[in-house]
Each structure stands twice: as C-alpha cells, then as structure tokens.
Amino acid sequence: MLMGKVGKLFRTTAFKLSLAYLVLFSIGAGLVLTRVGARVKEVLDEQIEQTVEAEIRALSEQYSQGGLRQLTTAVERRVRAPGSSLYLLTTHSGEVIVGNIEPPTAAPIGGSELVETPYQRRGEPGIEHPALLRLFLLPGGFRLLIGHDIEDHQVLRDILRRALGVSLFWLALVGALGGLFVAHRMLERVDVMSASARRIMAGDLHERLAVSGAGDELDRLAENFNAMLERISELMTGLREVSDNIAHDLKTPLTRLRNHAEAALRGSGDKGAHREALNVVIEESDGLIRVFNALLMIARAEAGYCSDNLAAYDADAVVSDIAEMYEPVAEEQGARLDVVTEPGLAVSGSRELLGQAVVNLVDNALKYGASGAEPTIDVSAKRVGERIEITVADRGPGISPADRERVIGRFVRLENSRSRPGSGLGLSMAAAVARLHHGALRIEDNAPGLRVVLSLPAIRAAVSRERA
Amino acid sequence: MALMRILLIEDDKEASDYLVKAFREQGHVADHAADGLAGYASAREGDYDVLIVDRMLPKMDGLSLISSLREQKVETPVLILSALGQVDDRVKGLRAGGDDYLPKPYAFSELLARVEALVRRRVGPRGEETHYRVGDLELDRLSHKVTVAGQEIVLQPREFRLLEYLMKHAGQVVTRTMLLENVWDYHFDPQTNVIDVHISRLRAKIDKGRDNPLLHTIRGAGYMIRDGMR
Numbered sequence: 001m002l003m004g005k006v007g008k009l010f011r012t013t014a015f016k017l018s019l020a021y022l023v024l025f026s027i028g029a030g031l032v033l034t035r036v037g038a039r040v041k042e043v044l045d046e047q048i049e050q051t052v053e054a055e056i057r058a059l060s061e062q063y064s065q066g067g068l069r070q071l072t073t074a075v076e077r078r079v080r081a082p083g084s085s086l087y088l089l090t091t092h093s094g095e096v097i098v099g100n101i102e103p104p105t106a107a108p109i110g111g112s113e114l115v116e117t118p119y120q121r122r123g124e125p126g127i128e129h130p131a132l133l134r135l136f137l138l139p140g141g142f143r144l145l146i147g148h149d150i151e152d153h154q155v156l157r158d159i160l161r162r163a164l165g166v167s168l169f170w171l172a173l174v175g176a177l178g179g180l181f182v183a184h185r186m187l188e189r190v191d192v193m194s195a196s197a198r199r200i201m202a203g204d205l206h207e208r209l210a211v212s213g214a215g216d217e218l219d220r221l222a223e224n225f226n227a228m229l230e231r232i233s234e235l236m237t238g239l240r241e242v243s244d245n246i247a248h249d250l251k252t253p254l255t256r257l258r259n260h261a262e263a264a265l266r267g268s269g270d271k272g273a274h275r276e277a278l279n280v281v282i283e284e285s286d287g288l289i290r291v292f293n294a295l296l297m298i299a300r301a302e303a304g305y306c307s308d309n310l311a312a313y314d315a316d317a318v319v320s321d322i323a324e325m326y327e328p329v330a331e332e333q334g335a336r337l338d339v340v341t342e343p344g345l346a347v348s349g350s351r352e353l354l355g356q357a358v359v360n361l362v363d364n365a366l367k368y369g370a371s372g373a374e375p376t377i378d379v380s381a382k383r384v385g386e387r388i389e390i391t392v393a394d395r396g397p398g399i400s401p402a403d404r405e406r407v408i409g410r411f412v413r414l415e416n417s418r419s420r421p422g423s424g425l426g427l428s429m430a431a432a433v434a435r436l437h438h439g440a441l442r443i444e445d446n447a448p449g450l451r452v453v454l455s456l457p458a459i460r461a462a463v464s465r466e467r468a
Numbered sequence: 469m470a471l472m473r474i475l476l477i478e479d480d481k482e483a484s485d486y487l488v489k490a491f492r493e494q495g496h497v498a499d500h501a502a503d504g505l506a507g508y509a510s511a512r513e514g515d516y517d518v519l520i521v522d523r524m525l526p527k528m529d530g531l532s533l534i535s536s537l538r539e540q541k542v543e544t545p546v547l548i549l550s551a552l553g554q555v556d557d558r559v560k561g562l563r564a565g566g567d568d569y570l571p572k573p574y575a576f577s578e579l580l581a582r583v584e585a586l587v588r589r590r591v592g593p594r595g596e597e598t599h600y601r602v603g604d605l606e607l608d609r610l611s612h613k614v615t616v617a618g619q620e621i622v623l624q625p626r627e628f629r630l631l632e633y634l635m636k637h638a639g640q641v642v643t644r645t646m647l648l649e650n651v652w653d654y655h656f657d658p659q660t661n662v663i664d665v666h667i668s669r670l671r672a673k674i675d676k677g678r679d680n681p682l683l684h685t686i687r688g689a690g691y692m693i694r695d696g697m698r
Binding site for chain 2: 279282285289290293321324325326328329332352355356359
C-alpha cells in the first residue's frame with residue numbers, strides 16, 4: 001500500500017518536473033563551480049609565470065654581470081629566503097652547482113613555457129611535490145631550472161571540488177524533497193478530483209469537483225469540468241422530460257385507440273357502429289404516425305442531414321408557396337395572411353424541411369394567434385445583413401417571456417393550448433430545421449402577439465428554383 | 469379502372485397477403501414475390517403493368533433490383549414502399565429508377581390511387597394531351613383557359629394546376645398527398661385541411677349551381693373528377 005502510494009508519487013508529473021529541474025540546476029551548479037576553479041587556476045598560474053619570468057630576468061642579469069660566481073651567490077641567497085621559489089643550477093652535464101631541489105627525473109626541456117613536473121626537495125628524497133618548472137639555458141652551457149611549488153593550488157582545487165560535491169548533494173536532497181512535496185500536494189488534489197469523478201460516473205450527477213480557490217490551473221480545470229457537468233445534467237433532465245413526454249403523448253392516443261376498439265367489441269355488434277369505430281382507430285393511428293414522423297424528422301435534422309441532399313434554394317419561394325397554400329385556410333377562419341418577400345433569398349439546406357417548418361409556424365399562428373380582434377398574420381422573408389430572416393408574426397395573446405425558451409422543447413404545450421389538437425412538436429421541428437441550416441429560431445414579442453423568426457445564413461449564389 | 473397486372477415484391481408475409489387480397493378484391497391481378505431475386509426474375513419474365521417494391525428485401529435490396537431492371541431496359545413503372553419516409557430516402561429511391569415513393573405505414577386507398585396513376589400514365593398518352601374535357605368542363609393547357617359549358621371561368625394559377633392534375637387523372641382517385649406532391653411540389657404531411665380548402669374553392673368555381681357535380685370527394689381516400697352523368 002505504502003509502496004504503491006510512493007510509486008504513484010514518483011510517477012506524478014509534478015515529481016518528474018522537479019526531477020528535471022533538479023538535473024538542470026545540478027548541471028548549472030557544476031558548470032559554475034568548474035568554471036570558477038579553472039579561472040582560479042589560470043590566475044594563479046599567471047602569477048607564477050610572472051614571478052618566474054622576473055626571477056629569470058634578474059638571475060640572467062646577475063650572470064651577465066658577475067658570471068657564474070655571482071649567479072651562484074644570488075641563487076644561494078634566494079634559496080635561503082623563506083617561501084622561496086625553486087631553483088636548480090646545473091652544469092651542462094647535469095652536475096648540481098646550487099639549488100633547493102633534486103634534479104627531476106623528467107626535467108622540462110627548454111622553452112618559455114612553465115611545465116607541471118613533480119619534484120623532490122633537497123634533503124627529502126622520495127617525497128614528490130608538484131611544481132611548475134621552467135628550464136632556462138645560460139650562455140656557457142649552464143642550465144637554470146626555476147619554478148614554483150603548486151601544492152597549494154591542488155589543495156584549493158580539492159576544496160572547490162568538495163564544495164561542488166556537497167552543494168550538489170544538498171541540491172539533490174532539497175530538490176527531491178521539494179518535488180515530492182509539490183507532487184504530493186498535486187496528487188492529493190487530483191486524487192480528490194478523481195474520487196469525485198468516480199462518484200459522478202457511478203451516478204451521482206449532483207457531485208461537483210472541489211475548487212480550492214487558488215485560481216490555478218487545477219482550479220480552472222475543475223471549473224470547466226463543473227460547467228461541463230452542469231450542461232450534461234441539463235441535457236439529462238431534458239432527455240428525461242422528453243421521454244416522459246413521449247410516453248405521455250404516445251400513450252394517450254394509444255389508450256384512446258385501444259378504448260375505441262374495446263368499446264366496439266363490447267358494443268351492439270351492428271355493422272355501422274363497427275365501421276365508425278374502425279374509422280376512429282385509423283384516425284388515431286394516423287395521428288400517432290404523424291407524431292412518429294415528426295420525432296424522426298427532428299432527430300434527423302439534429303443529427304445533421306445527409307450532406308448530398310443539402311442544396312441551394314430560394315427561401316422566399318418557399319415562404320410564398322406556403323403562404324399561398326395557407327391563404328384560403330386563413331380566409332376560411334376569418335383571418336388574413338399579409339405576405340412580404342424579397343426575391344433571391346438563397347439559402348443552403350433542405351427546401352422540403354424549410355417548407356415544413358414554415359407550415360408549422362403558420363399553422364401555429366392560425367391556431368393560437370388569429371383569434372383576437374385583429375386576426376392578421378404577418379409572414380415575411382427578407383435579408384438582414386448576412387442573414388435571411390423568415391418571420392411569422394401574429395397579434396394574438398403571445399407567449400410570456402418565461403415560457404418562450406421552453407416552448408421550443410419537444411412536446412411542450414402551454415396550458416391554454418392543451419385542449420387543442422397538436423403534438424407540441426411544431427416549434428421544436430422548426431428549431432431543428434433552423435439548426436440544420438446553421439441558423440436559429442427566435443421567439444419574440446410582437447407587442448401584442450407572438451413573433452417567430454427563422455434566421456438562416458444567406459449564401460451568395462442566388463439559384464433559380466429547380467422545379468419540374 | 470381497367471384491370472391491372474400488379475407484381476408485389478415484399479418480404480413481410482402478412483402485409484403482402486393483405487395487399488394481394490385487397491388488389492384482387494378491386495378486380496386486379498396481383499402476384500407476389502417474397503425476395504429480391506425472385507422478384508427480379510418475375511419482373512423480367514412476366515408482363516406486368518406496375519411493380520410495387522419494398523425497399524428492404526432479402527437477397528437483393530429494392531433499389532438494386534430497380535436499377536438492374538432499368539439497366540435491362542425493363543421500363544415497367546415502379547412504386548417503392550419504404551419504412552424510411554424521409555426526404556433524402558425518397559430522392560434516393562427516385563434516383564434509382566423508381567417512379568413513385570410511398571412511406572410506410574400507408575393507407576391502402578393511397579397505394580391504390582398511386583398505382584392507378586402510374587399505370588394510367590403508361591397506358592394512355594394522356595400526359596401529352598393539351599386539352600382535357602370532363603362533361604362540360606374543358607381545360608386548355610396551352611391557352612390556360614378553363615370553360616364551363618362554353619363560359620370562361622377565371623382561376624388562380626394554383627387552382628389551374630390543381631384542376632389540370634385532377635382532369636389529367638379524371639375518373640381516378642387522387643389523394644391529398646398526391647395533390648400536395650404534384651401541385652405544390654412538397655412531400656410532407658399536409659397536417660390540416662389545407663388541400664380540402666383549396667378543393668372547396670375550386671369546387672365553388674366549377675360546380676356552382678350544378679345538380680350533378682363533377683368534383684367528388686371520395687371518403688377516406690381523396691378526390692376524383694368525373695362526369696356524373698355517365
């Protein structure tokens with residue numbers, strides 16, 4: 001259990017990130033310390049070089065002034081001084097004349113370069129020390145070896161190296177602990193979220209992810225997930241309502257149908273009554289079929305229509321057709337259709353479905369909006385900017401603002417319309433058709449009355465109506 | 469309506485038994501094939517006036533059957549029956565070579581009226597006629613003139629097309645959906661009494677003051693124009 005938990009901690013993104021930073025910082029620290037070490041060595045070497053240079057100049061002057069004797073004296077004097085440099089004056093064949101070191105086994109050959117060479121102090125054979133040495137050839141075949149002990153430098157270098165090691169160790173320790181801490185905190189919050197998500201999956205759609213209030217990326221994520229959950233539960237509620245309504249709106253006519261059949265069976269058995277009952281049964285089943293067709297059509301339109309059946313057509317022609325179709329119906333009802341269309345309002349979609357949608361709107365207007373003192377229905381199709389707006393407006397009682405959003409839903413029938421025939425699908429179908437055309441359905445106040453607007457995006461090319 | 473020889477290609481036994489019986493009761497000859505291949509063979513060999521083809525059939529689906537027949541130059545009119553009633557399915561059916569499309573479920577009267585219209589279209593060259601006459605009602609397609617007993621009456625363009633379609637199918641039942649499809653060119657369900665209102669307007673113009681009206685309402689089916697005197 002503990003191992004599992006620790007393993008999980010190590011696998012977190014936060015920990016991996018900390019680890020990556022740790023490696024980067026270590027490399028950085030290493031580079032800095034190495035560079036400092038190198039620079040220190042450089043400076044020290046330079047100093048030695050300058051000292052050696054000066055010594056050579058001074059001693060070769062002594063030699064040129066007073067010959068070997070004066071040089072020897074000068075070297076002897078210098079050797080005695082505390083913290084002196086290293087000197088060795090030999091003859092051409094290597095016999096020591098004066099100096100404070102043993103002749104090195106691998107003496108540097110001549111040149112102006114200082115060479116790092118191990119040496120042994122005079123009187124301390126067997127113990128090697130590091131030194132920078134330079135061979136200077138004097139006229140007359142004498143060889144003067146001058147240099148400087150650099151044991152100190154190596155001590156310094158060791159100190160630096162140890163400092164690097166120690167700092168890397170602390171860096172690693174602090175980094176790892178910090179990484180684990182951050183990872184642990186993240187993991188804790190993510191675990192809380194995961195637990196919430198599991199509970200939500202298990203069915204508790206009211207659960208929400210915890211938001212810490214820090215406004216960080218996890219909070220943002222949680223907020224977005226919460227918004228998503230909100231939407232899902234809205235949709236679920238909608239779906240539940242729809243299925244309830246479907247059940248109600250299909251079961252009611254099915255019950256009526258069944259009752260009629262039963263009543264006919266129980267009845268007198270006279271042929272006329274049977275025929276009458278059968279006619280009612282057929283009528284009821286036709287009504288059911290209509291509801292089914294409407295539901296299927298909405299589902300189709302919402303799922304997006306087969307794209308090869310979407311074509312460009314003139315919306316104004318459809319509106320004129322439907323208005324012309326309904327004009328006598330309105331007249332019979334004592335109402336009037338006022339139709340205004342602009343020519344060449346091309347849209348892309350399905351002419352048939354738009355026709356059906358406009359039929360639904362006009363039908364609704366005649367049913368619910370043409371009863372007042374002014375039974376006029378305004379039907380129009382016009383261009384508004386980049387959009388085509390098809391409007392059906394009545395001067396009836398209208399719909400209260402609170403109900404406007406709701407009536408687009410499937411099977412929604414407002415109280416005062418329950419008694420009249422209809423499936424409650426007309427507006428949802430019109431809205432689905434609008435969406436199919438990448439447009440929208442708006443329900444507005446006509447003050448007085450109701451105005452329903454199908455707002456569809458216009459397409460550029462106007463098409464002549466294809467019609468056989 | 470004269471006798472029709474009908475081939476019904478439909479795999480649902482109950483539905484096909486009902487249809488065959490109903491067509492025979494109407495005095496027609498109706499044969500039945502239960503799958504696509506058998507139907508294809510019968511349609512090629514037999515001499516039928518009309519084929520009624522279900523869209524989904526075992527062994528060979530309805531649309532392939534129709535396209536194959538058309539490739540073989542079998543031009544018998546075809547009515548497609550389908551549970552898919554949507555506009556795009558209809559378009560596919562007609563594109564495959566079907567002549568008419570009827571979504572399930574349907575009323576037998578609707579099917580009968582449509583089949584009769586298809587056969588009539590084939591039997592007589594009536595479609596190309598330019599002058600129709602029913603009783604004392606005459607319609608001239610070229611001059612767009614309609615006269616009753618020699619007296620010209622004025623019709624709206626849509627009323628003219630409505631009357632033209634009815635007279636083209638004089639003596640035949642024409643259903644409301646057929647009118648909506650052929651006169652208005654829309655294929656949805658005409659929900660309310662839209663078509664009836666247009667018919668009654670037309671009736672007011674052509675049957676005014678007649679004892680024997682020409683335009684009849686056929687209950688549960690549709691309308692028919694015919695000379696009531698015969």
